[in-house]
Amino acid sequence: MFMAALGVVASCAAPRAVDPLPSWNDTAAKRAIVDFVTKVTTAGGPEFVPAPERIATFDNDGTLWAEQPMYVQLLFAFDRVKAMAPQHPEWTTTEPFASILKEDVEGALASGERGIVGIIAATHTGMATDEFSQTVSDWIAAAKHPTTGRPYTEMVYQPMLELLAYLRANDFKTFIVSGGGIEFMRPWTERVYGIPPEQVVGSAGKLKYEMRDGKPVLVKLAEIDLIDDKEGKPVGIQSHIGRRPIAAFGNSDGDLQMLQWATSGSGARFALIVHHDDAEREWAYDRQSHIGTLDKAWDEATAKGWTVVSMKDDWKVIYPAAK
Amino acid sequence: MFMAALGVVASCAAPRAVDPLPSWNDTAAKRAIVDFVTKVTTAGGPEFVPAPERIATFDNDGTLWAEQPMYVQLLFAFDRVKAMAPQHPEWTTTEPFASILKEDVEGALASGERGIVGIIAATHTGMATDEFSQTVSDWIAAAKHPTTGRPYTEMVYQPMLELLAYLRANDFKTFIVSGGGIEFMRPWTERVYGIPPEQVVGSAGKLKYEMRDGKPVLVKLAEIDLIDDKEGKPVGIQSHIGRRPIAAFGNSDGDLQMLQWATSGSGARFALIVHHDDAEREWAYDRQSHIGTLDKAWDEATAKGWTVVSMKDDWKVIYPAAK
Numbered sequence: 150m151f152m153a154a155l156g157v158v159a160s161c162a163a164p165r166a167v168d169p170l171p172s173w174n175d176t177a178a179k180r181a182i183v184d185f186v187t188k189v190t191t192a193g194g195p196e197f198v199p200a201p202e203r204i205a206t207f208d209n210d211g212t213l214w215a216e217q218p219m220y221v222q223l224l225f226a227f228d229r230v231k232a233m234a235p236q237h238p239e240w241t242t243t244e245p246f247a248s249i250l251k252e253d254v255e256g257a258l259a260s261g262e263r264g265i266v267g268i269i270a271a272t273h274t275g276m277a278t279d280e281f282s283q284t285v286s287d288w289i290a291a292a293k294h295p296t297t298g299r300p301y302t303e304m305v306y307q308p309m310l311e312l313l314a315y316l317r318a319n320d321f322k323t324f325i326v327s328g329g330g331i332e333f334m335r336p337w338t339e340r341v342y343g344i345p346p347e348q349v350v351g352s353a354g355k356l357k358y359e360m361r362d363g364k365p366v367l368v369k370l371a372e373i374d375l376i377d378d379k380e381g382k383p384v385g386i387q388s389h390i391g392r393r394p395i396a397a398f399g400n401s402d403g404d405l406q407m408l409q410w411a412t413s414g415s416g417a418r419f420a421l422i423v424h425h426d427d428a429e430r431e432w433a434y435d436r437q438s439h440i441g442t443l444d445k446a447w448d449e450a451t452a453k454g455w456t457v458v459s460m461k462d463d464w465k466v467i468y469p470a471a472k
Numbered sequence: 473m474f475m476a477a478l479g480v481v482a483s484c485a486a487p488r489a490v491d492p493l494p495s496w497n498d499t500a501a502k503r504a505i506v507d508f509v510t511k512v513t514t515a516g517g518p519e520f521v522p523a524p525e526r527i528a529t530f531d532n533d534g535t536l537w538a539e540q541p542m543y544v545q546l547l548f549a550f551d552r553v554k555a556m557a558p559q560h561p562e563w564t565t566t567e568p569f570a571s572i573l574k575e576d577v578e579g580a581l582a583s584g585e586r587g588i589v590g591i592i593a594a595t596h597t598g599m600a601t602d603e604f605s606q607t608v609s610d611w612i613a614a615a616k617h618p619t620t621g622r623p624y625t626e627m628v629y630q631p632m633l634e635l636l637a638y639l640r641a642n643d644f645k646t647f648i649v650s651g652g653g654i655e656f657m658r659p660w661t662e663r664v665y666g667i668p669p670e671q672v673v674g675s676a677g678k679l680k681y682e683m684r685d686g687k688p689v690l691v692k693l694a695e696i697d698l699i700d701d702k703e704g705k706p707v708g709i710q711s712h713i714g715r716r717p718i719a720a721f722g723n724s725d726g727d728l729q730m731l732q733w734a735t736s737g738s739g740a741r742f743a744l745i746v747h748h749d750d751a752e753r754e755w756a757y758d759r760q761s762h763i764g765t766l767d768k769a770w771d772e773a774t775a776k777g778w779t780v781v782s783m784k785d786d787w788k789v790i791y792p793a794a795k
Contacts, residue, residue, distance in 0.1 A: 201668055278710055322670070335714045345524055346714030347645070348670075356710055358703040358729055365732050367710050374697075374711070380681040387601055387679055387690050388697070389712060391658045391669030406681055409688050 169315040196417040200320040209327035211400040211441040229272035277366035328378035382407035405446040420455040427461040492638040519740040523643035532650035534723040534764040552595035600689035651701035705730035728769040743778040750784040
């Protein structure tokens with residue numbers, strides 16, 4: 150009783166960590182992050198933001214994990230085509246499926262957006278959400294990156310994991326807002342990033358509720374509900390979150406509108422772009438890249454004073470130590 | 473230092489409240505709620521559910537607040553028609569607007585679903601989300617219920633407020649899943665129910681990101697994105713939450729599919745229906761009512777042993793004390 154009473158009176162907060170961002174070099178980017186978090190969490194300060202309004206949104210591909218040489222979800226789709234091929238004998242003579250089955254990635258990509266949409270429709274729709282979720286979980290537990298040989302879930306950026314944890318320790322609610330498929334991310338984001346399914350926003354198809362063998366299921370339809378990229382990101386944010394983020398994190402032109410939306414609200418705001426300039430430890434690409442093009446958003450970041458992170462100069466390490 | 477160390481060691485939990493549901497009579501409904509919460513939160517027990525999976529979804533109209541003599545959002549729309557009429561001289565001779573302007577509610581409703589859709593489109597679309605949110609906030613702060621004269625936000629059910637708080641105290645995450653408009657609810661659900669905007673699911677129109685005077689806005693379009701009712705409720709749940717609730721609360725046939733969806737998962741599940749049978753303190757309506765029809769869902773509740781709450785017998789009070 151005496152101890153319990155003391156427990157209520159004494160502080161429940163853990164002692165302050167020495168450095169919440171140990172994988173960040175002590176450069177301007179890190180200082181900008183810490184300054185922003187400090188000012189919005191300083192009670193009584195001019196830029197204090199109440200905890201429920203501390204919403205932070207993160208792009209996924211190229212911002213939280215690697216997106217080279219190709220989006221992970223596309224590699225998943227290619228693997229699904231191979232796994233499903235026995236049930237689709239017609240694929241051996243139909244593009245882009247035939248190229249995938251011959252391990253000819255360039256040939257498959259030559260089919261363009263139309264071909265990619267066909268691959269996604271064939272591998273991501275028609276099944277129940279629970280079934281798709283299980284397929285993703287099984288795949289991501291076993292799949293390995295084509296050049297590093299590591300599981301994709303270990304090709305996440307250690308400095309960004311620390312940033313997510315640092316924001317949450319300061320009562321931010323962290324969301325993913327990605328052009329990737331919402332149902333492709335949800336099975337593993339809680340384990341890998343500490344972000345639960347209800348805080349994942351992504352591209353989505355329509356769903357249909359129906360009874361199968363007397364049990365309700367939600368069937369994934371081919372009809373598109375939201376492309377959560379570019380102008381779609383603020384739309385996804387409003388639809389899922391319903392309030393404007395005070396901080397947003399991206400790496401490409403696909404994130405520009407999210408960064409505009411977050412920073413155009415009143416009060417303290419923060420926008421950060423991860424620049425892939427480390428060919429040795431990761432990949433180096435920006436204005437001319439087909440994946441993760443960083444061109445207009447880079448110009449706007451410069452003009453508006455957003456924080457641009459150099460992976461080469463600002464990060465001590467890229468990936469977590471191998472498990 | 474000594475105190476701080478004790479603080480970490482001693483329990484941080486508040487002392488157990490004597491009765492978390494004081495407005496509930498000690499009947500089977502209350503016992504079913506407490507039994508369910510106890511078993512899913514008992515660590516090491518056979519039906520324990522980890523905190524992140526403790527998702528509870530609540531219908532709004534007729535479950536958390538009154539829906540008679542008409543949905544509150546429809547009364548809002550009628551008031552908006554009157555406020556906007558000076559800019560729409562043609563409305564004086566166009567139905568259903570002309571009837572609304574003559575205070576002829578029955579005449580307006582006689583326009584049927586097509587007329588209602590027209591009223592919603594005229595009053596809920598075309599503006600920016602921020603502007604609509606402000607309009608709702610202003611309206612709900614001033615509007616009064618036509619028969620009780622109380623603010624709508626005081627015509628919420630006290631026993632349900634206690635239930636929401638009880639679930640959250642047991643690490644449930646509480647969501648609204650309503651046929652009502654998502655942007656109509658978000659401006660006040662945090663204050664009234666303790667449910668933040670990102671935990672509100674509702675019917676929604678498409679949004680469009682655009683620049684107005686150099687500032688980004690999200691414009692509410694007339695095109696429908698989701699009707700979050702009946703089969704739409706599990707769809708809205710999957711889209712926004714991404715995992716199946718373990719408990720769901722409703723009052724009408726519009727909630728049936730949500731209750732089916734929640735209860736068809738594995739492990740402990742809970743479904744509850746509020747039955748409006750208290751003509752004296754609230755309203756009495758069920759199978760024959762046009763608003764909040766409770767017919768098929770009542771039969772299924774009986775067949776499956778879901779909890780059916782009698783407002784008359786199970787609740788000591790209906791509304792919170794007037795402020």
